[in-house]
Amino acid sequence: MSYFRVTLMRSAIGLPRRSTDVLKALGLKKRMATVFHPVSSSVAGQIMRVKELVQVEECEKRLTKQEVHLERKPDPGYYVEKTVARQQKESPVHKTFGTLRDPMPGDGIRHGQDLSGD
Amino acid sequence: MFKSTQALFGGLLWKTPWRLSSPQKARQRKRLRSVDRVVDTVSAALSRNGQSSKAVERWYAEMPREEEMLPKDKYTLFDKKEKSYRKSIHKLPKWTRVSQRVNPPGF
Numbered sequence: 001m002s003y004f005r006v007t008l009m010r011s012a013i014g015l016p017r018r019s020t021d022v023l024k025a026l027g028l029k030k031r032m033a034t035v036f037h038p039v040s041s042s043v044a045g046q047i048m049r050v051k052e053l054v055q056v057e058e059c060e061k062r063l064t065k066q067e068v069h070l071e072r073k074p075d076p077g078y079y080v081e082k083t084v085a086r087q088q089k090e091s092p093v094h095k096t097f098g099t100l101r102d103p104m105p106g107d108g109i110r111h112g113q114d115l116s117g118d
Numbered sequence: 119m120f121k122s123t124q125a126l127f128g129g130l131l132w133k134t135p136w137r138l139s140s141p142q143k144a145r146q147r148k149r150l151r152s153v154d155r156v157v158d159t160v161s162a163a164l165s166r167n168g169q170s171s172k173a174v175e176r177w178y179a180e181m182p183r184e185e186e187m188l189p190k191d192k193y194t195l196f197d198k199k200e201k202s203y204r205k206s207i208h209k210l211p212k213w214t215r216v217s218q219r220v221n222p223p224g225f
Contacts, residue, residue: 002163002166002167004160004163010214010215012215014212015212015215039163039164039166039167039169040167040169041164041169041170041171041172044160044163044164044169044171044173044174045171045172045173047156047160048157048160048171048173048174048177049173051153051156051157051160051217052149052153052215052216052217053215054156055152055156056156056159056160057159058159058162058163058166
């Protein structure tokens with residue numbers, strides 16, 4: 001089972017009513033919106049109706065909106081090697097960091113900075 | 119400062135250039151190719167799933183691809199009111215979002 005991955009590249013403003021309605025039927029509400037539809041002749045006919053406005057790919061899996069968003073998200077430039085469980089709120093704060101664990105080579109960016117500050 | 123130009127003096131003066139610039143032509147070719155790509159993708163996906171669509175078949179039967187088209191058909195279209203029976207394609211309303219590839223034979 002494969003899917004059409006349809007992305008709206010150009011808006012249908014000022015085009016005939018039918019084009020707008022086809023986009024609505026496909027579920028494309030604004031530019032750069034992406035929808036997935038199973039490959040079938042009826043969906044193909046709908047795509048042909050708005051072929052000047054969309055970009056189409058064939059893919060095996062239907063992605064969620066979140067996954068499509070993550071594809072577009074730029075690389076943050078760092079990664080956290082290990083997440084440390086949050087400590088219960090104690091006072092003073094800097095002692096909590098001190099007793100957490102000793103600094104070791106190969107520490108993540110965030111931990112390294114916190115420990116060197118103490 | 120007022121400068122008397124034909125546009126400011128009113129009257130009917132079309133400021134749309136009569137021909138396309140070369141970047142406009144390049145973008146037109148790019149759009150033609152992107153439509154070809156969409157149709158190819160849809161057709162390949164359908165044939166892989168053993169289906170067919172009348173709209174896709176009709177497109178292949180009637181429409182030339184970008185590389186098969188003559189420059190004349192890419193950038194101009196038939197107009198009976200013009201002396202040469204051709205006008206530039208940017209005179210066509212919404213010309214960047216409609217497919218206009220074939221013209222009457224002989225013109």
